[in-house]
Amino acid sequence: MLSPTKRTLDHDLPLPKRKALRPRENTLLTPESSPVKSAIVDISSRIKGHARRLNFSQDSIYSKAKSLFQRGARNPDLTSLVGREKEASILNQFLETSLKTKVCNSIYISGPPGTGKTAQTNLLLDYLCKNSDGKIHDIHGTKTQVLRINCMTISKPEDIFHELHTSLAGKCPGRKRTFDNLYELLSSKSERESLVVVLDEMDYLITKDQQVLFQLFHCASHLKSTVLQTKLIIVGISNALDLTDKFLPRLRSNGFNPEALQFMPYTADQIKQVVTSKLRSLVDQDKENQGTATLLMHPVAIQMCCKKCATVTGDLRKAFDICYKSIELVEQQAKQREDFHELTLSNAPKVLISHVAKVCTSTFGDSSQQKIMNLNLLQKAVLCCLHNAERISNSTSPLSVNGLYDYYCTHTLPVVEDLLGKIKKGEFLDIISALESALTITLATPRASSGVMDCGNKRILPNVSYADMLKCSEEVGILRKILLA
Template identity: 35%
Template structure:
């Protein structure tokens, strides 16, 4: 065995390795700690037993389903709202709650759900819908899928059926002539149609800006807007997830925001694992910044993991201090040369070292797992402050988030040029040409003229986000990007138009300080 491999093994088993004492994955049979179970509840992918709040929106969606799916009668509902406001989750929950009612009606109900972000070409959505409904286009002609789908939803036949289509991120189907969206909304508004359409997107005024002909043709969908979450709602959702770990709240399912943090006597209940002040701070900061529930859940998960890490480090330190008292020498005192000789002569000593290291980590994790919800350390205000600073980034990122979309596109163009190594082309005129091409390729937003572009450049310079060099001609002035590329990407991430532009340009979205 080589000396290099011995050194690697000595490092893993050495007490000096610190965190490497937990390199061995825990046994599947080990009990998870309360912090670990709670952290999983706050993951974005976690399935909760109910959605708290949004009672007015829930009622509107349910009434629409009753009037159009159960009857049946074709129609369309456009659901808008900022990211993280619960649009998709609430619609899924209402549809899930109504499954039995849909099965009991005389007609058949077929549901197709598509996230339009996964559709490369808007016209391919017809074929994808056919597949989701269990059909295929009868021929390979270009418009075969359109004709097949139109025949299904518009032509009358003896079989009673209602096709329910849910298109998430529907604004991804926008094209120059909006032909795809016009067809779908018109089909859902045609007399005798068998299509009920749900469109979900972030833009509140999408139908007004991009589909003006819908009003003229009397095809305008019913509108439902989700406002950003308020402090009380975010606080109630966090408390609900924490209380869901306790046995006495497992059967509660009324879904109301009010009263969830009160006991039967009317006194405030003490939430496990998070101090009430920490919950309040998280709710207030997120509500003031974005109202994005996902951000609040991320912060809670991060702070709970912080506390668990601190607890494990403390227990590990206590365990190390107790080892010499029991006659066990710390592993760091095993010299590398001695370990090499022992392994060269026999594997028994190395095995003993591994066993001692493993038993040490087991003792630490088992102690943490024995903690109850009431005994486990709690997240404090200081933990939340650290997570908030990480979640909302630097003041520069916040400043860029407040810019209009054209200013953000200019910054994104600069990032594209830097990543492609074309910094020599960062001149006012060439950046304008690139900006115009980028807007044109997006099919979603028109470029401003040269005069307006110059105003954008001057405003970016005034905000300290770019630098402008000197030149006799304005178009030849050099532009320099002040923020880091990663900060620009953080400021533009999560906005549909910018995400599409950056994805088409092949920009590395995980850029760090490069």
């Protein structure tokens, strides 16, 4: 029997449709600006049984306070961040001199993360550009264009030249623009007299031979002031502290001398000054209760937050996060009250040290052993001395700070003097302050005392157990000597 005739693919199946080929366009790897994002759509109203609730209630005092500590919050009327007045003055003087004299120039800003490098630069430029619209601004009598580029968004260091070129001249068909194209553009006549380029995260432009950075700073040297029609002023920002030692010497050996500005980590007093000034602005706004209004955070809570952040990182952003979360914690508790939306600075529950401690614990970790491991050797030694004194002492009342120092001099020092040397009284008090900030000890004021008490007379109690201290010191012979002496 014959098999049935099979269909042939050529006659019975439809021909596949082919997509029309489109010519490729030369597009930027990094767009000129962030793409325009569509508005956020709330789809809950489209789901059966759900409806969108509109909230027309007035912002609570806690919402206003939290907005002060949101990252990116700026005041366009200020020229300097609190605690960064000196750095702002140096940067402002650099820009003013460069623009007024119409010369090429460069400055390299370095410092650890969270020290206000980018925030201070943006704040000052926003202030200088606030009275003019469009791309060209009249700054210090000079027609100036300002470009701000985060180098982290650039795929290859060499693309920075194309990025700058397209920002100045618009999109160009064909190949990517190089340093020579950018140099030619700056050499030709233009409406702008000066160009300020902020290169944030500049260490992303580092190459093996550092040629990209060298070419950029070469353009911004005083030697090019008579050649370039558009005077280039570079403000380079980087977290890499060693870039100063690796990069600047090569520039200087070739006759280029960029200025250098270093942002140091915030101290506890500087962080306290920033946080207090932000909270004080709420008091100034509350005109109805000007006489009775107080800060939303208790001074001791502020102090704890600032000391903790200064000890661990010196990062101001971390302090802002802790303040924000602490205020949010109190807000959640206060929402149980019927008069929540009528609360003012005068009667609203305040952020206490317990709230800040809870947030700090979740932020920096709550392990006692981790707290001990984060201490340096001298801090661990004093903590071991405290545990040793408590173990040997027959007294039920806790030691004072002065009493602990006396114990250290008479009992601990003879055991470790050859290895650690003697800790002077001033250094000892600094260590006690650091231990308190690290939440490894508690300083308490005796009930009988009144008024302000000297730190030396305060009672000192360990905040970590003897067992944890013993565990963390088992591999460090000198600490075990102190602990078991």
